[in-house]
Amino acid sequence: RNGYHGSTVAGASLGGMTWMHEQGDLPIAGIHHIGQPFWYAEGGDLSPEEFGLKAARELEEKIDELGEENVAAFVAEPIQGAGGVIVPPSTYWPEIARICKARNILLIADEVICGFGRTGHWFGHQYFGVEPDLAPIAKGLSSGYLPIGGVLVSDRVGDVLVEEVGDFNHGFTYSGHPVCAAAALENLRIIEEERLVERVHDDIGPHLAAGLKALEEHPMVGQVQCVGLMAAVQLAEDKASRKRFDDKEKAGVTVRNHCLDNGLVLRATGDRMLFSPPLVISRDEVDTMIDVTRRGLDHAWKVMRG
Ligand SMILES: *Cc1c(COP(=O)(O)O)cnc(C)c1O
Numbered sequence: 001r002n003g004y005h006g007s008t009v010a011g012a013s014l015g016g017m018t019w020m021h022e023q024g025d026l027p028i029a030g031i032h033h034i035g036q037p038f039w040y041a042e043g044g045d046l047s048p049e050e051f052g053l054k055a056a057r058e059l060e061e062k063i064d065e066l067g068e069e070n071v072a073a074f075v076a077e078p079i080q081g082a083g084g085v086i087v088p089p090s091t092y093w094p095e096i097a098r099i100c101k102a103r104n105i106l107l108i109a110d111e112v113i114c115g116f117g118r119t120g121h122w123f124g125h126q127y128f129g130v131e132p133d134l135a136p137i138a139k140g141l142s143s144g145y146l147p148i149g150g151v152l153v154s155d156r157v158g159d160v161l162v163e164e165v166g167d168f169n170h171g172f173t174y175s176g177h178p179v180c181a182a183a184a185l186e187n188l189r190i191i192e193e194e195r196l197v198e199r200v201h202d203d204i205g206p207h208l209a210a211g212l213k214a215l216e217e218h219p220m221v222g223q224v225q226c227v228g229l230m231a232a233v234q235l236a237e238d239k240a241s242r243k244r245f246d247d248k249e250k251a252g253v254t255v256r257n258h259c260l261d262n263g264l265v266l267r268a269t270g271d272r273m274l275f276s277p278p279l280v281i282s283r284d285e286v287d288t289m290i291d292v293t294r295r296g297l298d299h300a301w302k303v304m305r306g
Pocket of ligand 1: 005006077081112113149151168
């Protein structure tokens with residue numbers, strides 16, 4: 001639930017966004033959903049680590065319900081992006097990987113947002129120390145300069161396709177488009193040459209995290225989550241009890257609009273403020289970004305408390 005895997009009939013079905021399902025008579029048959037590892041909203045009295053295990057074990061329960069022989073694969077984003085940059089507790093992914101392995105079910109890590117340095121690693125699953133069998137990629141593959149996507153396939157799956165299936169009977173008009181592939185290759189070359197993944201991991205990521213963490217002192221901020229250059233500021237009406245505003249949209253939009261008016265493009269997903277700056281952002285720009293955000297929070301805190 002609340003995962004995002006794209007807008008095609010299959011992609012939207014795999015995703016867990018009910019408002020997308022409702023507009024398209026989805027999900028299509030054969031796709032089932034489990035809850036999201038969103039501790040702040042759904043963790044209750046459990047510690048994040050306890051809740052991470054509980055959320056992962058929903059997968060086990062669902063597999064039992066459906067019958068192990070009927071489940072081909074489990075797909076999720078290492079960190080839910082569109083859903084609100086929801087960083088799962090540290091216990092979540094290792095438990096998911098354990099369950100998939102024990103049941104011989106393929107693990108698919110949707111790396112469309114997390115891939116290519118965003119988390120300070122080449123791929124989001126590396127941050128969590130798990131190894132998927134398949135990994136969809138796009139966005140950062142070309143840094144968005146030209147449209148290109150793909151799926152990384154492990155040998156375990158690839159060997160079956162080559163040796164037992166032979167031809168893969170699917171293709172798109174623009175599959176393997178050489179211009180987009182050239183742009184992606186050049187983008188990857190620059191990421192390597194400028195050591196941008198290392199920069200995110202060792203330098204600019206920690207700088208962003210430290211700056212954003214300081215916002216946890218703000219009365220309107222319940223929690224800050226930051227991995228590499230991917231971050232969320234969770235708004236709260238009462239920090240101590242993790243109480244959120246009744247009108248989450250208004251809280252988020254009020255912060256966002258103030259930031260926009262002051263030159264910062266910040267995304268509000270409900271009451272979570274999302275950051276995903278370019279991997280080449282400077283330290284000064286990060287500081288400005290956090291300063292504008294702080295002023296947006298000051299403004300919204302006044303507005304929301306009438
Ligand atoms: C953007 C996104 C997609 C969709 O990719 P398209 O190229 O638009 O199909 C899939 N998964 C995740 C995690 C995304 O963020």
